[in-house]
Amino acid sequence: xxxxxxxxxxxxxxxxxxxxxxxxxxxxxxxxxxxxxxxxxxxxxxxxxxxxxxxxxxxxxxxxxxxxxxxxxxxxxxxxxxxxxxxxxxxxxxxxxxxxxxxxxxxxxxxx
Numbered sequence: 001x002x003x004x005x006x007x008x009x010x011x012x013x014x015x016x017x018x019x020x021x022x023x024x025x026x027x028x029x030x031x032x033x034x035x036x037x038x039x040x041x042x043x044x045x046x047x048x049x050x051x052x053x054x055x056x057x058x059x060x061x062x063x064x065x066x067x068x069x070x071x072x073x074x075x076x077x078x079x080x081x082x083x084x085x086x087x088x089x090x091x092x093x094x095x096x097x098x099x100x101x102x103x104x105x106x107x108x109x110x111x112x
Contacts, residue, residue: 009036009051035059 002019005012006029017025035055039046046054 008032009048032059 001016002022004015004017004022004025006015006025007013008029015025032055035058036051039051039054039058043054
């Protein structure tokens with residue numbers, strides 16, 4: 001287990017995490033600090049509690065947008081997959097029909 005000190009909004013917090021999570025936690029805290037700094041730059045000193053709530057809402061908004069983007073991508077892929085499946089079914093039906101025609105012709109030739 002690793003012990004890490006993360007600074008958020010000029011305050012240091014100690015965390016214990018797996019060694020493999022240290023870099024991720026540092027990146028997350030850096031991202032959070034960027035958001036907090038942006039809020040402070042835009043709205044000035046708003047107090048710690050309000051600042052945290054504003055950051056949480058901002059991050060939740062980003063999460064909702066990302067999920068909507070993923071849903072849109074998945075919906076598009078689903079429609080493409082349906083189209084491909086229909087095209088494959090049509091091609092299979094056509095091949096089956098052509099094979100049946102060839103078999104019928106062969107039977108006629110062998111019987112004649």
